[in-house]
Amino acid sequence: xxxxxxxxxxxxxxxxxxxxxxxxxxxxxxxxxxxxxxxxxxxxxxxxxxxxxxxxxxxxxxxxxxxxxxxxxxxxxxxxxxxxxxxxxxxxxxxxxxxxxxxxxxxxxxxxxxxxxxxxxxxxxxxxxxxxxxxxxxxxxxxxxxxxxxxxxxxxxxxxxxxxxxxxxxxxxxxxxxxxxxxxxxxxxxxxxxxxxxxxxxxxxxxxxxxxxxxxxxxxxxxxxxxxxxxxxxxxxxxxxxxxxxxxxxxxxxxxxxxxxxxxxxxxxxxxxxxxxxxxxxxxxxxxxxxxxxxxxxxxxxxxxxxxxxxxxxxxxxxxxxxxxxxxxxxxxxxxxxxxxx
Amino acid sequence: xxxxxxxxxxxxxxxxxxxxxxxxxxxxxxxxxxxxxxxxxxxxxxxxxxxxxxxxxxxxxxxxxxxxxxxxxxxxxxxxxxxxxxxxxxxxxxxxxxxxxxxxxxxxxxxxxxxxxxxxxxxxxxxxxxxxxxxxxxxxxxxxxxxxxxxxxxxxxxxxxxxxxxxxxxxxxxxxxxxxxxxxxxxxxxxxxxxxxxxxxxxxxxxxxxxxxxxxxxxxxxxxxxxxxxxxxxxxxxxxxxxxxxxxxxxxxxxxxxxxxxxxxxxxxxxxxxxxxxxxxxxxxxxxxxxxxxxxxxxxxxxxxxxxxxxxxxxxxxxxxxxxxxxxxxxxxxxxxxxxxxxxxxxxxxxxxxxxxxxxxxxxxxxxxxxxxxxxxxxxxxxxxxxxxxxxxxxxxxxxxxxxxxxxxxxxxxxxxxxxxxxxxxxxxxxxxxxxxxxxxxxxxxxxxxxxxxxxxxxxxxxxxxxxxxxxxxxxxxxxxxxxxxxxxxxxxxxxxxxxxxxxxxxxxxxxxxxxxxxxxxxxxxxxxxxxxxxxxxxxxxxxxxxxxxxxxxxxxxxxxxxxxxxxxxxxxxxxxxxxxxxxxxxxxxxxxxxxxxxxxxxxxxxxxxxxxxxxx
Numbered sequence: 005x006x007x008x009x010x011x012x013x014x015x016x017x018x019x020x021x022x023x024x025x026x027x028x029x030x031x032x033x034x035x036x037x038x039x040x041x042x043x044x045x046x047x048x049x050x051x052x053x054x055x056x057x058x059x060x061x062x063x064x065x066x067x068x069x070x071x072x073x074x075x076x077x078x079x080x081x082x083x084x085x086x087x088x089x090x091x092x093x094x095x096x097x098x099x100x101x102x103x104x105x106x107x108x109x110x111x112x113x114x115x116x117x118x119x120x121x122x123x124x125x126x127x128x129x130x131x132x133x134x135x136x137x138x139x140x141x142x143x144x145x146x147x148x149x150x151x152x153x154x155x156x157x158x159x160x161x162x163x164x165x166x167x168x169x170x171x172x173x174x175x176x177x178x179x180x181x182x183x184x185x186x187x188x189x190x191x192x193x194x195x196x197x198x199x200x201x202x203x204x205x206x207x208x209x210x211x212x213x214x215x216x217x218x219x220x221x222x223x224x225x226x227x228x229x230x231x232x233x234x235x236x237x238x239x240x241x242x243x244x245x246x247x248x249x250x251x252x253x254x255x256x257x258x259x260x261x262x263x264x265x266x267x268x269x270x271x272x273x274x275x276x277x278x279x280x281x282x283x284x285x286x287x288x289x290x291x292x293x294x295x296x297x298x299x300x301x302x303x304x305x306x307x308x309x310x311x312x313x314x315x316x317x318x319x320x321x322x323x324x325x326x327x328x329x330x331x332x333x334x335x336x337x338x339x340x341x342x343x344x345x346x
Numbered sequence: 347x348x349x350x351x352x353x354x355x356x357x358x359x360x361x362x363x364x365x366x367x368x369x370x371x372x373x374x375x376x377x378x379x380x381x382x383x384x385x386x387x388x389x390x391x392x393x394x395x396x397x398x399x400x401x402x403x404x405x406x407x408x409x410x411x412x413x414x415x416x417x418x419x420x421x422x423x424x425x426x427x428x429x430x431x432x433x434x435x436x437x438x439x440x441x442x443x444x445x446x447x448x449x450x451x452x453x454x455x456x457x458x459x460x461x462x463x464x465x466x467x468x469x470x471x472x473x474x475x476x477x478x479x480x481x482x483x484x485x486x487x488x489x490x491x492x493x494x495x496x497x498x499x500x501x502x503x504x505x506x507x508x509x510x511x512x513x514x515x516x517x518x519x520x521x522x523x524x525x526x527x528x529x530x531x532x533x534x535x536x537x538x539x540x541x542x543x544x545x546x547x548x549x550x551x552x553x554x555x556x557x558x559x560x561x562x563x564x565x566x567x568x569x570x571x572x573x574x575x576x577x578x579x580x581x582x583x584x585x586x587x588x589x590x591x592x593x594x595x596x597x598x599x600x601x602x603x604x605x606x607x608x609x610x611x612x613x614x615x616x617x618x619x620x621x622x623x624x625x626x627x628x629x630x631x632x633x634x635x636x637x638x639x640x641x642x643x644x645x646x647x648x649x650x651x652x653x654x655x656x657x658x659x660x661x662x663x664x665x666x667x668x669x670x671x672x673x674x675x676x677x678x679x680x681x682x683x684x685x686x687x688x689x690x691x692x693x694x695x696x697x698x699x700x701x702x703x704x705x706x707x708x709x710x711x712x713x714x715x716x717x718x719x720x721x722x723x724x725x726x727x728x729x730x731x732x733x734x735x736x737x738x739x740x741x742x743x744x745x746x747x748x749x750x751x752x753x754x755x756x757x758x759x760x761x762x763x764x765x766x767x768x769x770x771x772x773x774x775x776x777x778x779x780x781x782x783x784x785x786x787x788x789x790x791x792x793x794x795x796x797x798x799x800x801x802x803x804x805x806x807x808x809x810x811x812x813x814x815x816x817x818x819x820x821x822x823x824x825x826x827x828x829x830x831x832x833x834x835x836x837x838x839x840x841x842x843x844x845x846x847x848x849x850x851x852x853x854x855x856x857x858x859x860x861x862x863x864x865x866x867x868x869x870x871x872x873x874x875x876x877x878x879x880x881x882x883x884x885x886x887x888x889x890x891x892x893x894x895x896x897x898x899x900x901x902x903x904x905x906x907x908x909x910x911x912x913x914x915x916x917x918x919x920x921x922x923x924x925x926x927x928x929x930x931x932x933x934x935x936x937x938x939x940x941x942x943x944x945x946x947x948x949x950x951x952x953x954x955x956x957x958x959x960x961x962x963x
Contacts, residue, residue, distance in 0.1 A: 022814070024826065053809040058653070069814050069827065074806040076656055077816025078649070079679050085646040089653025089661065090806070092612050092637055097657065097806050115649075118642040317637060325633025333601060334772040336634065338587065341532075342769065343387050346583025 014049065017042035022072045033184035033210035034063060037131060038070055040190035041100075045073075047191065048198055056099045058087045060107040063138050064131040064210075067102040081112025084119035087126050088313075095314045098198075101128040105146040106136045109165055113145070120176035123202040125312035127194065130167055130205070131184075133212040134219050141215035153215075168291040168305060171205040172284065178204035179287060179306040183224050184211060189235070189302065196304050202312045223300040234299035236290065238307075241266075241276040244299045251276035252298075261289050263298060281307045356527060356573040361420025363428030364522060366515075367445040368437030369406050370399055370413040373515035378415025379764075380519055380536070384528040385419040386588050386766050389578030392419035393876060395427030395949070396762045400619065400702045407469040412444040421577030425730075425876030427763070429951040433525075435518050437461060437492070439470035446482075454486045456521070458514065460493025488571055490561070492517050499557035500550035509547065513554035520558025526574055530555055582768055589767040591731040591760030595690060596627040598738025600634050601772070602688075603660045605739060606746045607779035612654035613662045614639040614647040619702040620761040621666045621692040644672035648689070652676060655685040656815075658782060658805035660742065664690035666758075667709050668699065674717050677751055681721045681841065683815045684792070684801045686745035686752075688738070693757040693872075695947040704947025705759035707872050708923035713753040714901045714930065720838050722845040724748070725901040727755040729875035732767035734760065737898060739776055744848055746780045749800040755900070757922075759949055760873045786810035790825040798851075799844035846902050855904040860886060860893030863913035866962050869939070870920055871897040871927055874950055878920060881955035892959055900927070908935040918942055918962050920955055 020042040028034045045055065055073035059065035061080035068075025074097075078086045083101045090099050101119075108116050108130045119126065135153070136142040143153040143160040146167065150159040171179045178200040182190040190208060197204035209220045218225075223232035234244040234252070243251040243266055253275050255262040264271045280286055287306035293299060311319075318326070325331070364381065366374045375396055382394050395416040404411030418428035430450035436442040438461040449455060457477055467475055476482055477489055496517040500510045516537070523530055534552050541548035562571060603611045613636060615625040629638040641647035644665055651661030665673060670691050680687050693709045695701035713725045724744050728734040737754060745752040783789065783802040791813040793802045804811040813825060821828035822836050856862070858875070859882050870878045875896050882894040895910065897903070911917050911931065917939040919928040925941035932939050942958045944950055 052812050054807055056806045068816070071814075072812055074812050075814035075816075076653075076683075077814065077818065078652075079675055079817055082645060082649045082676070085641065085649025086653035086656070088639070088646070089612060089614070089650035089655075090657045091653075092639060092650065093610060093654040093657035093659035093661075094805075094807060114642055115646055118646065317639075321632040321637055324630075326635065326637075328633065330635065331633050332772070333597070333604065333634075333775075334769075336600070336631070337597060337769055337772065338585070340587065341383070342585050342587045343389075344583075344585050345389065345578075345581050 015046055015052070017046045020045045020050070020052065020072050022070055024069050026070050027066065028063060029214050031213040032063070033133065033212070034067070034131065036184045036187060037129075037190065037208055037210060038067065040187045041194065042071070043187070044191045044194040044198070048195060050098060054096065054098055056090055056097050057102060058083045058090065058099060059102040060104075060112055061138070062104040062107045062136070064102055064104040065107060081107050081110070082115060083107070084112065084115040084126070084128070088119060088122070088124050091124055091126065091314045092317060095125070095318065099126050101126050103128065103130050105130065105132045105134060105144045105167065109167060109170065110145045116170070117174045120171055120174040120203050120205060122313040123175075123177060123310065125202055125314060127197045127204045128206065129194070130207050131210040132167055132207050133210045133216055134164075135212050135216040137212050137215055166291060167207045168205070169288070172288055172291060172306060176205045177202050177306070177308050177310060178304070179291070180205070180304045181207045181209070181300075181302045183209045183220070183233075183302065185224070193304060196307070200307060201309050222295045232295045232299050234293070234301045236279045236281070236301055236303040236305060238279055238281040238304065241273065241278050243276060253277055261293065261298070281305065284308065356575045359420075359574045359576050360422055361418060361424060362433065362526065362574065362576055363416060363418045363431050364433045364435070365414055365416040365431045365445055365448065366435045366518065367412060367414040367441035368515070369440065370401070370404055370411045371406060372413070372437045373512065374413045374415050374437070377515040377519045378417055380533045381522060381528070382417055382588060382764060383532055384523055384530070385417065385526070386586070387532060388528055390419040390421065390576060391424040391579035391581060391766060392417060393424050393427050394418075394764045395759065398703060407438060407440055407466045409440045409444050409470055412441050414441070414445055419576060421579050423579065425879045426952055427949065429953050433522070435522065437514065437518065439466045439472055439476075442476060443470045443472065449485060451484050452486065454488060455482060456488045456490065456518070458492035458518070459489045460491040490521075495557060495561065496554050499553045503546045503550040503553070505546065505550055510550070513551050516551045516554040517558035520555040521562050524559045524562030524573065526576055530559060581766070584768040586766045586768050588764050589732050589735075590762060590764045591728060591734045591756055592623040592627055592762070594732050594734030594767070595728065595738045595754070595756060596624055596631070598735035599628070599662055599688065599742065600631065600636065601735070601775050602739040602742025603635065605776050605778050606660065606742055607777075608660045608746070609635055611636045611660040611662060612639065612651055613637070613664075614641050614650040615664050616641050616644045616647045616669060618644070618666050618669045620694060620758040621664045621669065621690065623761055624664045624690060624692070644669040645676060648673040648676040648687075651687060652680050652683075652685055655680070655687055656683070656805070658803070658807075660688070660746070661686070662688045662690070664692065666692050666694045666702070667696045667712070670709060670712055671716075677723065678717050678719070678721050679817050680751040681717070681723055682817050682819075684749045686749055686803070688741045688745050688752050688754060690754045690756060692761045693755060695945070701947045703758060705757040705873065705949065706922050706945060706947060707755075707757060707874070708926065708945070709755065710871075710900065710923065710926040710930070713755055720842065722842050722901070723750055724752040724845060724848055725755065726752060726898055727872040727900055728760055729872060729896055729898065731760055731763050731765045733875075735767075735770070740898070743776065743778045747778060747800060747851070748798055748844055748848060749803060750845060755872060757873050763873075782808070783811060784808055791815050792820050792822065792825040794840075799840060799847060849902040849905040852899050852904055854906040855895065855897065855910055857893040858896045859883060862893070862910060864893055865891040865915045866918060866959060867893050867895050867911060867914035867916070868918050868920065868955070868959060869895045869897065869911070869927070869931065871900060874920055874922065877950040877952050877955055880952045881959060884952070884956060885959045890959065890963065897927070900930075903934060911935060911937055911939070916940065916962050918958060920944070920950060920958065922950070
């Protein structure tokens, strides 16, 4: 056996890149997310040998091949199941799940529900481009009504699912959002997701240049962004606009949010809601906001940690004797009574 | 009722088949299990066959709510639950209706007349009381008001009517234990343990048990109430216990994990009859390094254990036919990524939901071939309940040595059936330590052992072996994604050669009984072992030139199997399906093998096989 000396030398983002040629379409949002993930890993000082990226099927699912960590490109929709097994076998590993809107919410919707509800300690990053890219452009479960695609030539007649609303409904305890090209925000959100014990769900709006180009322009285009993006921060008022001149408050007499002008000529600053990321009700209101009437809420929308699934599994197992001296197999075979012949 | 203290002579019996039958709430499984323990402790060989409905609590008194437990015990080698029933204990009219057809002519039927009310008779579909209208004339009928006698026996303990009624099974058990001269002490102790927090229930059940026994001892109400003796079986000396197929497989998996030197087993399953028992059994064995995970569906269950295997644990999942179908795509992933996995399939009657509690052997094709593309894996089958122990160890050995999924075929019968098992010497079990790759020199994930063709097992956490695997085709020489046509052909052939090569690492096939050549070979696999064995033994005793060959390895076949079968004039293949092994044998060896097929959700009877053997001459 070769003895390997581990050094804690700092790794740069490029050290997390594999030697494989990246094969996404030119201009795809996935490139930006890959860069952001590599930067995140470098800033976290992630140990490559202890880091595992697990993906399903789709454009996003090629992700593990482009990283120098351990990686498992699995099958359509099932990455959360394999990631759960990895954490059960070795809770020390740092496991990321890379998925998409079709992979994670259509074919794999059931697994997404359960991995969130169980609170397995994973970082789940869902690239939402509202389309099936790898299969050439069919509408997806997050596509808006009216989306024209090869399989919906007259426009989709289905109602889309909101990934973050789904995650909250499934009992997810960390729910966050970012936009692919806003690298600093993506890195910040991924670092928070990594710090969270339990299942962290991050939706990244990802632009598909080939089949759904510009679908998020209403809040990601340069000129629209300041007025259409609400960057939430725990303990800070929910304000947006170039100068923070607009804010959210609870519409009096209702359980709904409204956009109001803040400060001079507007409502007093104290009337503006302050973000409390531990408040599930507030998170549910925030994930429901949609442009153009409301800004798109980005950042850590909800974070309320509790013990992770695998921590509880091991606590139970230890209580049942795991980790103590392994019991004798013979004792197990004879414990319900035996008889002797001859 | 005349009371006699005259001790009556007991009659000797070589072996006896008793079936306890009643409503699913009447506790027939417990009754049968307790009789099993007492018979085993008395030194009998035995085989049991629980037969219960898919409904948990079907409406009381209906025929589809009948639950039965059959035990065949004797002073001889007992390999099947018995073709025909010698004694039927019918706790209500529905049980009589359902189970009478299996009672041999001249057999004894014990009837609880207290349960033969007009209402229960109507529910069971009897226009008149069969006990009174002469329709049981060809049997010996022992009518006892077990309901009333139980009520009297437990009166002192202040139970509710319902609780008192539920002691009837112990009364019936007491009578049967008397009839075959079996002890009650172990059951008495068990009742005190079981009802430790309700002493009055324990006392009432013991009183009912004793009352049933005393009834046999003292009553002389019927000439049919005769005691019997059944001698001890001539079995090998050693320490024994009773074991079900499920228990044997569970413990075999643990023994296999230890043999492989793996610290942890991750077992994931989704509830499905009859496979759930394995999940239940392993859930209580965490101290042995087993973590169980009840997944959200069958796919998640196998996904989790593939993940666990990737991370270096022993991954095991289990299901039954419909669930196996759901796991299919994941099996392909495990084959493509070449990860070790054990998948236990407790086969049941199908297609689709079929008959969930009834046994069949109809998943063989699914196990061997049921995946998209060329996707070979190893398939083994347990022949008897206790055989599950060795087969599970072997499944772990093959999975880890060859880095492949292994399907272990069991069935609904083996899952529940129990038999005595001579305990193995646990210090002498097979050892086959796995080697996790740690050396980065020259490493790539599809680097193969030149002999086994198994790829290296490099687990996350190991420095400098970071690599990526997945379902996409990989380059033979680098492990990177490859769409090269020649490479795909090479990888496909390599995956096939790896599984085929297992044939060189398993024992050559030997007949289970009889010569390695002759007129007829009866070739079986799985739970038909007992019935085939008995039929072949009887035929050989009558001078018939017949051998029993039983396959543990179904893919690949043992390397000498073709030659062995060629040395017989005829090859007869009994299966509880419409002919699956027979087709595999014909395809592999161009043999004119003939099928004998039964798909009734019930095991073969010895007589059915005996007739087929004679007809094939």
